[in-house]
Amino acid sequence: MFWFNGDDSEHHAGAKRGHWSGGLHIPTPEKVDAVRISQVPFGPDFLEVLTRSGGTLHRWYWTPEQGFLDGGHLGQGTMTDPAPLVHTEDALHTVVCSRNGTITHLASEVTRYPELSWRPLAALDTADNVTSLDLAPDPDEPGALVAAVVAGGRLRLYQYDGRAWRGLGGPGGQWHTAKVIVRDGAIHLVGLEASRAVRMLTTVDGGLTWTGGPVLPDGRCESASAAWSSLSGGCIEIITRSGTQLRHHRWNPVDGSLAQVVPDPICSTVWLQSTDTPVHRYAAAPAEPPH
Numbered sequence: 001m002f003w004f005n006g007d008d009s010e011h012h013a014g015a016k017r018g019h020w021s022g023g024l025h026i027p028t029p030e031k032v033d034a035v036r037i038s039q040v041p042f043g044p045d046f047l048e049v050l051t052r053s054g055g056t057l058h059r060w061y062w063t064p065e066q067g068f069l070d071g072g073h074l075g076q077g078t079m080t081d082p083a084p085l086v087h088t089e090d091a092l093h094t095v096v097c098s099r100n101g102t103i104t105h106l107a108s109e110v111t112r113y114p115e116l117s118w119r120p121l122a123a124l125d126t127a128d129n130v131t132s133l134d135l136a137p138d139p140d141e142p143g144a145l146v147a148a149v150v151a152g153g154r155l156r157l158y159q160y161d162g163r164a165w166r167g168l169g170g171p172g173g174q175w176h177t178a179k180v181i182v183r184d185g186a187i188h189l190v191g192l193e194a195s196r197a198v199r200m201l202t203t204v205d206g207g208l209t210w211t212g213g214p215v216l217p218d219g220r221c222e223s224a225s226a227a228w229s230s231l232s233g234g235c236i237e238i239i240t241r242s243g244t245q246l247r248h249h250r251w252n253p254v255d256g257s258l259a260q261v262v263p264d265p266i267c268s269t270v271w272l273q274s275t276d277t278p279v280h281r282y283a284a285a286p287a288e289p290p291h
Contacts, residue, residue: 001026001037001049001068002268004248004261006231012271019262019269020248026051026060026068036084040092042113048085050074050094057082057096061114074106074118083135088143088162092116095147097130103149105160124158124165127151132177132191140185148180153194157187157208171201171210179226181236188253190226190238198224198240202253214258216240218247237261 001024005015015021026035026049034052047062048071055078059071074082075096083095093107103124108116124147132150143162148155155175157168171189178191187208189201198221200213216224221240229237231250238249246266251258 001047001062004237006229014270016269016271020266022268022270024062024067027070028053028058028060034081036082038085038087040085040087042087042092042110045114048092050082050085052078052081055079055099059085059116069114071114071116080130080133083133083147086135086137086145088137088145093135093145095124095133095135095149097127097133101126101128101130103127103130103133103147105145105147105165122160122165125149125156125167129153132175134178134180136180136182138182140182146180146182146187148178148189148191150175150178150191155189155191168208173199177224179224181226181228183228183234186253188236190224190236190251192221192224196220196222198238200236200238200251200253213251213253213256216247216249216258218242 003021005017005019007017010017028051030053032051032053036050038048039046040048045062049060051058057074057078059074060068061071062068077099078096079099080097085092085094091107091109095103095105097103105121105124106118107121108118129152134148136146138144138146145160147158153174155170155178157170158165159168174194176192176194178189181188187203191199193199198216198218201210202213203209204211218240221242223241224238226236226238229235236251236253238251240247248261248266249258250261
């Protein structure tokens with residue numbers, strides 16, 4: 001797991017300002033097919049990771065003293081990558097798809113966090129050829145969630161009001177994966193089209209009328225991930241992968257601006273620490289960080 005240092009000032013610790021950190025090891029005992037990471041306001045530790053190995057989902061949570069710890073299985077028999085864990089005021093949520101195509105909302109209360117007890121809340125839908133699941137909270141509606149499901153190339157959205165799910169339709173077109181972000185009454189999408197180009201869309205006027213954002217200049221991509229960030233006054237951070245090449249972009253859906261945050265290739269640039277810790281495993285402290 002890597003993190004980006006967006007601080008305004010340089011603290012000479014961890015990642016250099018405006019750069020990516022060194023990797024934090026997740027001690028998975030077997031080959032991992034997919035990873036989802038989330039930041040949550042519970043605990044004092046805040047980082048949650050879901051991994052998928054074959055049809056098994058596994059949870060890991062971060063502690064500063066011991067790194068990532070085993071949080072147990074969420075279940076077996078999944079047919080695609082899970083949605084990342086997201087939080088409401090008193091619970092954590094994810095969405096999974098079983099081998100029979102049932103898309104299920106799982107949730108756990110957080111009164112004993114980091115101990116969690118997962119239970120199925122509801123089935124969103126049943127679909128064949130699911131290639132992507134994503135989930136996002138609605139900051140303006142306590143307890144509300146929006147899910148994005150790509151099945152058979154079709155992107156569909158669903159909304160949870162704290163009691164039940166309902167379908168919202170979708171933007172049309174052919175998709176492979178999609179990330180959904182809800183902010184200030186608008187729904188934003190960052191996804192791979194069937195051509196593997198990365199497309200951004202956003203709703204306008206509080207409804208489900210979609211306006212097209214820019215297409216990333218990265219060409220054909222294998223994957224794309226996105227998350228809301230408070231940096232630059234509020235924006236969407238996008239990471240794409242083409243082969244072994246990672247790129248980091250920043251999109252402001254309000255003014256439409258798009259910028260590449262760090263030059264190619266993305267690499268870790270860190271200040272070396274005098275002690276070996278689970279966060280930074282380096283031995284000396286030079287005056288300048290390595291390049």
